[in-house]
Amino acid sequence: MSQPSAPRRTPGRPPRISREEIIRTARRIVDEEGVAKLTMRRLASEVGSTPMALYHHVRDKEELLVLLLDDYATRTLRRPELPADPRERAVAAATAIHEALAACPWIVEVLTADDLMSTSALWFVEQIVDGLAEAGLSPERAVHGYRAIWYYTAGEIVVRTTAARRRTDDDRATYREQVFAGLDADELPRLAQVADRWAPLTATDTYQDGLRALVHGLLAARPA
Amino acid sequence: MSQPSAPRRTPGRPPRISREEIIRTARRIVDEEGVAKLTMRRLASEVGSTPMALYHHVRDKEELLVLLLDDYATRTLRRPELPADPRERAVAAATAIHEALAACPWIVEVLTADDLMSTSALWFVEQIVDGLAEAGLSPERAVHGYRAIWYYTAGEIVVRTTAARRRTDDDRATYREQVFAGLDADELPRLAQVADRWAPLTATDTYQDGLRALVHGLLAARPA
DNA sequence: ACCTGAACACCGTTCAAGT
DNA sequence: ACCTGAACACCGTTCAAGT
Numbered sequence: 334m335s336q337p338s339a340p341r342r343t344p345g346r347p348p349r350i351s352r353e354e355i356i357r358t359a360r361r362i363v364d365e366e367g368v369a370k371l372t373m374r375r376l377a378s379e380v381g382s383t384p385m386a387l388y389h390h391v392r393d394k395e396e397l398l399v400l401l402l403d404d405y406a407t408r409t410l411r412r413p414e415l416p417a418d419p420r421e422r423a424v425a426a427a428t429a430i431h432e433a434l435a436a437c438p439w440i441v442e443v444l445t446a447d448d449l450m451s452t453s454a455l456w457f458v459e460q461i462v463d464g465l466a467e468a469g470l471s472p473e474r475a476v477h478g479y480r481a482i483w484y485y486t487a488g489e490i491v492v493r494t495t496a497a498r499r500r501t502d503d504d505r506a507t508y509r510e511q512v513f514a515g516l517d518a519d520e521l522p523r524l525a526q527v528a529d530r531w532a533p534l535t536a537t538d539t540y541q542d543g544l545r546a547l548v549h550g551l552l553a554a555r556p557a
Numbered sequence: 558m559s560q561p562s563a564p565r566r567t568p569g570r571p572p573r574i575s576r577e578e579i580i581r582t583a584r585r586i587v588d589e590e591g592v593a594k595l596t597m598r599r600l601a602s603e604v605g606s607t608p609m610a611l612y613h614h615v616r617d618k619e620e621l622l623v624l625l626l627d628d629y630a631t632r633t634l635r636r637p638e639l640p641a642d643p644r645e646r647a648v649a650a651a652t653a654i655h656e657a658l659a660a661c662p663w664i665v666e667v668l669t670a671d672d673l674m675s676t677s678a679l680w681f682v683e684q685i686v687d688g689l690a691e692a693g694l695s696p697e698r699a700v701h702g703y704r705a706i707w708y709y710t711a712g713e714i715v716v717r718t719t720a721a722r723r724r725t726d727d728d729r730a731t732y733r734e735q736v737f738a739g740l741d742a743d744e745l746p747r748l749a750q751v752a753d754r755w756a757p758l759t760a761t762d763t764y765q766d767g768l769r770a771l772v773h774g775l776l777a778a779r780p781a
Numbered sequence: 782a783c784c785t786g787a788a789c790a791c792c793g794t795t796c797a798a799g800t
Numbered sequence: 801a802c803c804t805g806a807a808c809a810c811c812g813t814t815c816a817a818g819t
Binding site for chain 2: 452455456458459462463466472473475476477478480481483484485486487488489491492512516520521522523524526527530531534535537539542543545546547548549550551553
């Protein structure tokens, strides 16, 4: 998908811009100014061309974003040394994916990818499925386990990065504080109990804890 | 937030449109044609007014969407009978939230909400936190447990609804098939093993399984 | 106080034509 | 084969003015 098209025997006009150049430029815009600034028009002018020239190299903006994610994954996902213990291997592989995504918040817009973020991430998926299988799950259950881990991971990224986006304009944060300050302790006693600690509690990074709990639960034999 | 503003002693011109009417109309557009069709201009014309009149009743489009989610939650989240067993109570409350969200896929665009979708959902959050606490977690761990459940739930909704969106234009699906068909069985043996079953495996609804695994893992005493 | 009209500063994409 | 220009059909939001 992201590999440059093989150089053909140029039967027509020589290309002025390449898909690679488009992606490289798009990456720069996103890194420097955020994904919201990436428009076909802006990208075209940055690349020294016209909006319509881009459509000769990518089908539409959606494809461009997927290409960008693929490019990002290929460049940044380095395969780490994984623990021998299968359960720990699954945890480590999921954590590696999570870290790569967390470092790149614009990804949320594209995180729409259903099963896996990119073919470059397949190796990590393999490690998770294999870890779960070696730890005792059937192949089917291992795949379902992987999916649960992916839901949890994608959800953490989406919720956290959009919460961070909200925090910038802080009206909403203070609104939330008001809600928690005015909780009816009779109707919602547990929430009232933790109301004053809600902000720090929810700011804590508990990805690892939740991941370990999930993996633990997936591996525990439970009655269907 | 969503309650109609108290009728003041009209010192100026009488309002022609109300916030309530705006939200009601927005809801109709979203239900009938999807959230993508909800634009300020379209909404204004549907309500028999001008785009700018809307800005007198809502701050911007973002606020409108949050209002819409709040409205949806208030109207559809009915408190179910919950099981007495604390663990089952947490599972049932999470499932209720999940069902409400799953029935309303446009929500993904707004699911950006950080901790909770709406104040109307607070009761459900209470049930989850309380279930976890009564099952043995400290208040802090119960809140963190709730967050893990929320990540998992939000992630499932986001991934599933965007996957469904992709399935309509099926280029991407067939691309994915190609990738799985051409897997190197030496490098990625587990994935190769399940390659031909990947589509049905990932289409299965396993929200409940994953949720139960997660809750199980959260409640299992584990070494830090 | 509430609403209107006109404008600003944009979008993604299609179509027909050029080289 | 690749690129351009002009156009289509939109956006959210601001500003100044009207009633």
